Amino acid sequence: MAETTIKSEIINPENLVYKKTDLMTDKVLSYCPGCGHGTTHRIIMEVIEEMGLMEDTIGIAPVGCSVLAYEFMNVDMQQAAHGRAPALATAVKRLMPHKTVFTYQGDGDLAAIGTAETIHAANRGENITIVFINNGIYGMTGGQMAPTTLPGMKSSTSPYGRDLGMMGHPLKITELVAQLPGTHYVTRQAVHTPANVRKTKKAIRKAFELQKQNVGMSFVEVVSNCNSGWKMTPVQANHWMVENMFPYYPLGDIKVDGEIVENN
Amino acid sequence: MEKELRLMKGNEAFGEAAIRAGTDGYFGYPITPQSEVMEYLMAEKPHERTGMVVLQAESEVASINMLYGGAGCGKKVMTSSSSPGISLMQEGISYMAGAELPCVILNVVRGGPGLGTIQPSQSDYFQSTKGGGHGDYRLITLAPSSVQEMYDFVGLGFEMAFKYRTPVLVLSDGAIGQMMEKVEIDAQVPRLTEEEIRNNYPWATTGRYKGRERNIITSLDLDPARQERHNEALQRKYREIEKNEIRFEKIGCDDADYLFVAYGTSARICQKSMQLAREKGIKVGILRPITLFPFPYAEVEKMAEKVKGILSVEMSAGQMVEDILLAVKGKTKVEHYGRMGGIIPAPGEVVDALEQKLIKG
Numbered sequence: 011m012a013e014t015t016i017k018s019e020i021i022n023p024e025n026l027v028y029k030k031t032d033l034m035t036d037k038v039l040s041y042c043p044g045c046g047h048g049t050t051h052r053i054i055m056e057v058i059e060e061m062g063l064m065e066d067t068i069g070i071a072p073v074g075c076s077v078l079a080y081e082f083m084n085v086d087m088q089q090a091a092h093g094r095a096p097a098l099a100t101a102v103k104r105l106m107p108h109k110t111v112f113t114y115q116g117d118g119d120l121a122a123i124g125t126a127e128t129i130h131a132a133n134r135g136e137n138i139t140i141v142f143i144n145n146g147i148y149g150m151t152g153g154q155m156a157p158t159t160l161p162g163m164k165s166s167t168s169p170y171g172r173d174l175g176m177m178g179h180p181l182k183i184t185e186l187v188a189q190l191p192g193t194h195y196v197t198r199q200a201v202h203t204p205a206n207v208r209k210t211k212k213a214i215r216k217a218f219e220l221q222k223q224n225v226g227m228s229f230v231e232v233v234s235n236c237n238s239g240w241k242m243t244p245v246q247a248n249h250w251m252v253e254n255m256f257p258y259y260p261l262g263d264i265k266v267d268g269e270i271v272e273n274n
Numbered sequence: 275m276e277k278e279l280r281l282m283k284g285n286e287a288f289g290e291a292a293i294r295a296g297t298d299g300y301f302g303y304p305i306t307p308q309s310e311v312m313e314y315l316m317a318e319k320p321h322e323r324t325g326m327v328v329l330q331a332e333s334e335v336a337s338i339n340m341l342y343g344g345a346g347c348g349k350k351v352m353t354s355s356s357s358p359g360i361s362l363m364q365e366g367i368s369y370m371a372g373a374e375l376p377c378v379i380l381n382v383v384r385g386g387p388g389l390g391t392i393q394p395s396q397s398d399y400f401q402s403t404k405g406g407g408h409g410d411y412r413l414i415t416l417a418p419s420s421v422q423e424m425y426d427f428v429g430l431g432f433e434m435a436f437k438y439r440t441p442v443l444v445l446s447d448g449a450i451g452q453m454m455e456k457v458e459i460d461a462q463v464p465r466l467t468e469e470e471i472r473n474n475y476p477w478a479t480t481g482r483y484k485g486r487e488r489n490i491i492t493s494l495d496l497d498p499a500r501q502e503r504h505n506e507a508l509q510r511k512y513r514e515i516e517k518n519e520i521r522f523e524k525i526g527c528d529d530a531d532y533l534f535v536a537y538g539t540s541a542r543i544c545q546k547s548m549q550l551a552r553e554k555g556i557k558v559g560i561l562r563p564i565t566l567f568p569f570p571y572a573e574v575e576k577m578a579e580k581v582k583g584i585l586s587v588e589m590s591a592g593q594m595v596e597d598i599l600l601a602v603k604g605k606t607k608v609e610h611y612g613r614m615g616g617i618i619p620a621p622g623e624v625v626d627a628l629e630q631k632l633i634k635g
Contacts, residue, residue, distance in 0.1 A: 066481045068347070071492075080490045086479035088346045089492035090339065091369050097336040098343030102479075104327045105299050105349045106468070109481060127339070130332035 031059045033084045040078050044244025046234030047075060047143060049201040051082055053211045054112070054141060057218055058085060067110045068102050070095040072124075074116035075149040083114075093124025096131035099138045110221055112139040117158040118148045121183040125157075128183065135192030135226040139217040142184065142229065145236035146255060153239035157181040160258055165239070180258060184231045188265040194226035196265035200233045200256075202248045213263075226268070233259050278459040284424040284451040288354065288380055288444075289314035291428035292326070296463035298349035299327040301340035303359060306392040307448040308382035311354040324465055334359040338366030338379075345375035346491035348471040348478030350432055354380035356448075357398050358389060361406070367441055368407030371508070372493025376435035378428060379413075380444045382451035385589075385616035393616025394448030394539055399593035402445045403567040410505055412512045414442045414519065415566040417537040421455035423564075429460065434519060436475075438511055445566060447589070449539040449618060521564035522573055526552075530559030532632060533577050535598055536587040537563050539618065544587055546621035551628060558628065566594070574601035583607040583632035587624055590614060607632060 019025060033055035041047045058067050064085060071079040073092035080087035090098045095113035103111040120128050120142050131138065147165055148154040155165040155172060158180050162171040172180075188196040195217060199210040210232055217228035233255050235247035242250060263271045282290065289311045292300055300320075302312045312330060320326035331337040337353045344351035355363065360381045370377060381402065385395035400406075402415045414434050416427045424446060431442040471478055479489045495501045523541075526548055527533070534544040541562040551558045561577055563570050574597075578584060583606055586595035592610035602608050611627035613619045 064482050065484070068479050068481060070343070077494065080492060084482075084488055086481055086489045087491070088343060088479055089373075089490070089494055090342070091365055094335070094339035094342070094366070097331070097339035098346070100329070100336075101299060101301060101327075101340035101343035101349075101351065102347055104329060105344050105347055105351075106480065126332055127336055130336065 031056045033059045033064060035082055035084045037081050039082060041075065042238045044235065044237050044247065045075075046145070046201045046232060049207060050141065050143060050210070050232050050234070051079065053201070053207065053214055054114070055083055055085070057211060057215045058110070061215070061218055063110045063218065066108065067112070070098045070102070070111070070113040072113070072115040072119040074119050076114055076116060076143065077150065079114050093119050093122070094127055095119065096124065096127040096136070096138070096140065100131050100134070100136050103136060103138050107137070110218060112141060114141050115143070116149070117142070117144045117146065117156045121157040121181050125183070128187065129190070132187040132227050132229065133190045133192045137221055137224045137226065139221050139228045139230070141214065142231045143234050144231055144259060145234040145239070146180070147236050147239040149236050149239045153236075157183070160254055163254075182259070184229065184264060187227075187229055188270060192226050193229055193265060194268050195220050195228040197229070197263045198231040198233060198259060198261050200251070200261055202235065202251060231259070233261065280457050280459055281454055282421060282457050283310055283454050284418070284421045284446065285310035285382065286314045287421045287425040287457045288428060289318065290459065291425040292352055293318060293320045293323055294460050294462055295429045295432055296324065296350060296465040297326055297352055297432070298465055299329070299340070299344045299351045300353065301329050301331050301337040301344070301351065302353050303331050303334045303337050303355065305356045305359045307384060307394075307451050308354050308356045308380065310451070311380065324462070326465070334362040335366065338363035338370075341377045342366055342370055342373070342375060345370065345377045346373070346479050348475035348480060350465070352378040352380070352428070354382065356382045356384045357386050357395070360398065360401070364401075364407035367413065368409050368411060369493050370441045371411035371413070372409060373491050374439040375441065375491065376432070376439055377441045378431040378435055378444065379441060380446060383445065383447040385614065391616040392448065394589060394618060395614065395616055396447055396538060396540060396589040397591070397593070397614065398445065399566065399588065399590060402443050403569070411508060412515075412567050414438070414440060414515060415445050416442065417445045417564060417566050418450055419538050419541045419562060421450065421453065422457050424450060425457050425459070429463070438515055440511065445538070447539050516568040519565055520568045520570050520573070522570040523562040523564060525560040525562065527559035527561065527577065530557050530580070531582050532556065532558040532628060533581045533584045534558060534560045534587050534624070535563070535574060535584055535594070536560065537566060537594070540587045540589060543619060543621055543624060547624035547628070550621055551625045554625070556625075556628065556633065569597045569601070571597070571601040574598055575603065575605065578602040578605040581606055583609065585624075585628050585632055586610045587619070588612045589618065609635070
């Protein structure tokens with residue numbers, strides 16, 4: 011057995027090269043290793059810290075894997091009924107227009123049970139930021155088919171693969187909300203590589219900056235893996251995501267400054 | 275200062291009371307017979323009068339969840355709807371009870387089940403008083419029987435909602451909502467500032483002011499031991515409400531041989547029925563529960579010891595009568611008389627029912 015040396019000097023504060031933001035609590039994340047939720051949580055909290063918005067931010071947690079987001083995000087949080095986060099956020103923002111308000115929602119929450127709330131909050135042009143995690147599956151309940159499950163993709167309720175004739179088509183809700191005049195900035199990102207993490211962080215920062223300008227809804231989709239639900243290792247899941255999810259859900263800006271980006 | 279008097283519909287009085295009570299936000303969806311509430315509010319431009327937000331939501335489901343969001347920030351928020359819409363709100367009401375959020379909800383009841391009718395009914399008593407959504411919770415339920423009470427119960431409702439951190443339901447019906455009566459209007463109550471909200475409601479999610487610990491609004495606790503403790507705390511709160519908040523009115527009860535128990539529109543009808551009965555020599559009184567939860571069990575029991583029979587008069591198949599039976603404990607005869615499907619009973623038929631079911635029966 012190799013001898014383990016504790017290099018005490020690396021934990022000395024003067025040698026600190028990376029520190030998690032104080033806006034993430036010390037609570038151990040409930041997410042599976044390799045899942046994109048933890049990274050996305052951290053990015054949002056870093057942006058809020060860097061923009062100095064802690065005292066004025068109210069976040070809304072969904073139902074799904076990230077139902078406990080309020081345990082990890084160290085800002086004022088409300089936990090919404092399944093799919094209703096945009097309704098909560100609408101009221102919070104309308105009643106306190108100077109606050110920064112965001113929802114954090116998965117695909118089942120945002121694109122199935124909460125479709126009406128999503129579309130109408132977007133269409134009213136609510137000055138809120140929605141961060142939408144799309145992993146094509148219901149993770150928390152054990153890997154059932156989601157509105158975003160790909161054609162032919164297996165899940166516990168589509169065990170022979172999603173049959174489009176029987177189960178309908180995957181919903182590109184991000185493209186849908188981009189069509190609505192109430193949205194100002196709509197983008198699709200991912201967090202599976204450092205470069206993508208940086209791009210997503212930029213997108214989330216832009217979304218919060220736009221919220222301060224009261225120009226309408228900013229909507230950031232993060233295509234993510236679900237290695238548990240997809241029954242893969244984290245590495246396999248990331249490869250599978252690149253090969254299968256990205257062609258259907260292409261990364262990049264969909265709407266910028268209120269205008270649809272051509273050739274997206 | 276002399277009070278301002280106005281002639282108003284019940285629904286309009288509710289809208290005016292909302293503005294006067296310093297409400298921060300109204301979120302609603304049109305449904306007959308209560309659409310005048312939001313119509314009145316929109317016409318009054320409360321955003322100019324007090325800064326109050328009035329928003330027409332995409333559904334009752336969205337409305338009640340907007341209340342959740344607003345109440346979570348310590349704001350005075352309210353909605354109004356009618357039976358089918360209130361059914362849609364039950365999930366959100368359960369969440370608000372669980373997360374201990376104050377709000378005022380008006381149900382201008384119409385006949386059911388299903389789409390039913392747009393005419394008045396009292397068939398939502400069980401849903402209102404026994405917990406219409408999932409889980410062990412109760413709603414403080416106020417039953418107005420006049421346009422003045424439609425007005426007054428907004429302020430009273432908010433007082434109770436914030437005192438106990440729980441949703442309050444005003445259980446009206448299509449007749450009270452649509453009829454016009456004179457109303458005494460209160461002076462304007464100012465809306466609370468953010469600083470006042472921070473001080474009064476330290477639980478509210480208004481942002482981590484000066485770096486304070488974060489506030490969380492949730493009804494979730496996956497740990498059964500903690501969830502049971504939370505449930506026990508809720509139950510203690512409901513017992514406290516039962517101890518402090520029972521309200522009722524007694525009319526002509528001192529010499530009564532018989533008793534009508536009725537709320538809302540039925541209580542109004544029973545006043546005429548009482549007069550008709552007394553003209554025939556039948557001494558009847560009225561006990562009008564104003565709070566349906568908490569129900570005036572003790573007062574009904576006290577009356578049961580004095581009278582020869584109690585007639586529960588409701589525009590339903592007989593819902594409140596179950597609470598009367600619980601209160602009476604067999605001490606006197608209890609019967610129900612009701613009409614359904616949007617039919618309002620005439621005063622004479624109530625007297626007939628009294629005679630047939632209790633006096634001759």
